Amino acid sequence: MTVTAENWLEGLVDEIRPALYGGAVSGYLPEFEAARVDDLAIAIDYGADGILTAGQCHSLFTAQSVVKVFTLLLALHHRGEDYVFERVGCDQGIGSYNSLETFIRGSGVPVNPFVNAGALVVVDMLPGSDPDSRVRNVVDFIRALSGNTSIGVNTGVARSEHTLADRNRALGYFLRSHRLISTDVEELLWAYCQMCAIEVDVVDLARAARVLAQARDVVVEGQVLRAAHLRLVRRLMLFAGMYEASGQYACDVGIPAKCGVSGATIGVVYQRMGIGVYGPALDRSGNSVGGLRVLRQLSGTLDFD
Numbered sequence: 001m002t003v004t005a006e007n008w009l010e011g012l013v014d015e016i017r018p019a020l021y022g023g024a025v026s027g028y029l030p031e032f033e034a035a036r037v038d039d040l041a042i043a044i045d046y047g048a049d050g051i052l053t054a055g056q057c058h059s060l061f062t063a064q065s066v067v068k069v070f071t072l073l074l075a076l077h078h079r080g081e082d083y084v085f086e087r088v089g090c091d092q093g094i095g096s097y098n099s100l101e102t103f104i105r106g107s108g109v110p111v112n113p114f115v116n117a118g119a120l121v122v123v124d125m126l127p128g129s130d131p132d133s134r135v136r137n138v139v140d141f142i143r144a145l146s147g148n149t150s151i152g153v154n155t156g157v158a159r160s161e162h163t164l165a166d167r168n169r170a171l172g173y174f175l176r177s178h179r180l181i182s183t184d185v186e187e188l189l190w191a192y193c194q195m196c197a198i199e200v201d202v203v204d205l206a207r208a209a210r211v212l213a214q215a216r217d218v219v220v221e222g223q224v225l226r227a228a229h230l231r232l233v234r235r236l237m238l239f240a241g242m243y244e245a246s247g248q249y250a251c252d253v254g255i256p257a258k259c260g261v262s263g264a265t266i267g268v269v270y271q272r273m274g275i276g277v278y279g280p281a282l283d284r285s286g287n288s289v290g291g292l293r294v295l296r297q298l299s300g301t302l303d304f305d
């Protein structure tokens with residue numbers, strides 16, 4: 001039998017599947033508990049060479065922390081690099097992604113845009129006259145990047161998180177007490193929960209990631225996304241995208257990536273491919289077991305630096 005690219009990827013899913021049982025689905029929200037530990041879907045967008053998929057590639061899941069990649073890019077596009085990095089750091093995380101420790105490290109701002117304190121600061125600076133319009137702008141941005149106009153918010157998941165968001169609420173009030181956000185904390189939190197609950201499939205993630213892989217400025221629905229901003233986002237993903245395992249991941253795998261608590265994973269190989277994975281089994285660091293394995297496998301087969 002000839003091994004086509006498509007069945008190579010299906011073979012990869014089969015190869016990885018046994019390892020998924022070593023992880024566990026997140027208990028962060030009751031909605032995640034219904035996920036199957038052995039679920040794994042992959043999409044790889046090679047640009048002009050097309051998209052490869054394997055597994056249930058049209059199953060929907062919420063982006064969770066993967067959305068932070070897009071909120072950061074939108075903030076950079078809208079406000080510019082200086083504005084963004086005066087208010088949020090560009091450093092590796094310390095402690096857990098949602099802890100107060102991630103807040104102050106000399107500079108007095110959250111360590112980076114991917115810890116929750118930093119992500120809340122980024123949401124505060126997004127375009128839009130009020131929090132709801134900021135959510136719409138983020139949804140529109142992800143629709144434009146992925147080319148899928150049906151992307152929307154899973155309001156049930158957003159509400160569920162909002163009722164359980166005491167840690168993020170505490171971070172919000174803490175940030176406000178330091179004058180790092182100006183929006184009403186409850187409104188900001190509701191906007192953030194909705195952004196985390198944007199529903200996508202792996203093809204959407206792969207397509208959006210392929211935009212991030214570009215070497216030059218990209219025009220997306222009339223907006224010019226600057227190459228320098230795409231590069232910055234990739235670099236942050238490389239050293240801060242995988243929670244507390246980020247440093248180890250950067251050394252071992254080296255593909256800029258971001259995981260979310262739902263099992264959503266995005267990876268970007270410069271000038272070559274955008275990768276979207278859904279694997280709800282998480283490891284102890286909170287990263288998707290399947291997502292990590294796919295990225296590790298690709299990194300082993302690709303010639304890149």
Ligand code: GLU
Pocket residue numbers: 063064065066097098116161168196259260261262
């Ligand atoms: N909505 C989740 C939170 O803010 C996202 C966590 C994650 O995916 O890392 O806690």
